[in-house]
Amino acid sequence: MADTTPGLLASRNPRLYYTGLVVSQIGTNTYLVALGWFTYQLSHDALVLGVVTAAPIFTMLLFSQVGGVAADRFSPRRVLLCTHSLLALLALPLGLLAYSGSLAVWHLVVSALCVGSINAIGLPTEQVFVSEMAGDALLRRAVTLNNVILNLSLVVGSSLAGPLLGAVGLGGVVLLNGLSYLTMLTALLLVRPAQLHARPRRVGGRPRAVGAWGYVRHSPGLTLLLLVIGTVGLFGTSLPSLLLLLTASELTEQAGAYGILLAVISVGSLIGGWLTWRTNVVLGTVLVNSLLLGILELATAAMPSLLTLGIVLLPVGVVSLVLRAGLLSLAQLQTLPEFRGRVMAIFQLVYRAGWFLGTLAASWAAQTWGPRAAIALGGAAVTLVVAAIVLVMTASRAMSVSLITRRVPLVSIALAPEPEGRHRRPPRHMAADA
Structure with missing residues (x-):
């Protein structure tokens, strides 16, 4: 269409x-x-x-x-x-x-x-x-x-x-x-x-952070996205620093190797931006790209040369951009406008906490076992944890596989603007179209 x-x-x-x-x-x-x-x-x-x-x-x-x-x-x-x-x-x-x-x-x-x-x-x-x-x-x-x-x-x-x-x-x-x-x-x-698309203002009461945590907790869609972004933040964001260690320890004879690899990832992100711009991002896009990110990190750890690293890191850039854009746009579209600021703050908190802890853990792993092992561990963790999240939520009927690509109107999953901290549970499906 x-x-x-x-x-x-x-x-x-x-x-x-x-x-x-x-x-x-x-x-x-x-x-x-x-x-x-x-x-x-x-x-x-x-x-x-x-x-x-x-x-x-x-x-x-x-x-x-x-x-x-x-x-x-x-x-x-x-x-x-x-x-x-x-x-x-x-x-x-x-x-x-x-x-x-x-x-x-x-x-x-x-x-x-x-x-x-x-x-x-x-x-x-x-x-x-x-x-x-x-x-x-x-x-x-x-x-x-x-x-x-x-x-x-x-x-x-x-x-x-x-x-x-x-x-x-x-x-x-x-x-x-x-x-x-x-x-x-x-x-x-x-x-x-x-000319701005102004959000409706909440009547009565002031916004509180605790209300947003309850909102997220009672929305299976937001909970799933939050778990994915936390996993990616914890295990998938330390790749640039690990690449620096890898090039310093194994590719020191190739001048500018680290800069070349970062440039390749940036080119991949441009391709990912074009793909996201031209296509609809749905829940399946986020889940598949999360798994692909883990698999590509595993492949990165096994690449023996600068050329083969560049070949693998190009799709890493593509997947990373599509994943970030999909997570942020879907999270906002599944949130009532008057909650968006607090919900996005929760997503930022979880992502940055994961990034901070993950970088420390990856640095320790790289010092102990080497940067290749640290990259492989991060890739394996992303792949296994995301797969486990999907299986658990599907088994608990919080998510149906058939709903991953369904185009569901946003309003059908929006929570009613009840008093802060008290929410009725939304229907068990997600608005998948960004």
């Missing part, structure tokens, strides 16, 4: 938002790469580098539920204006300290904690704003474009970090990152609120 939905970028608001997002994300990724290099040069201590890297993750885990409540209680556009203003202001003193030569490690730690706290509110709010900007009909494409931009900006930012550090120093990179936030602020100010 031909897709007659108007194009996402045919509207003014999405064009403005994604233009600001491209510039902002390139600036952020350039800064993060430069910050890691500078931190290690300043301290010559891997532990200090780990603390600076982990600090924003810690505060994001700590305040993620606050971010979800803010996204549901206030206008997402206004919340994003506040968060991006704070991020821009935070870059100013850090850049000046770097220029003056008085930047210390504790400045970096405090800055990382502040950035994590702000992003804890900004990330779930961004997901909700994307749904208001695109509407449910174009949500899948909007989430896909978001993920493609994030992947490409990582590659561009990483390639710019070295030359910019040499040209303007860390202070210049920090201030340029602050200017990139101003681009997003300008885009948000120019967005026309009247």
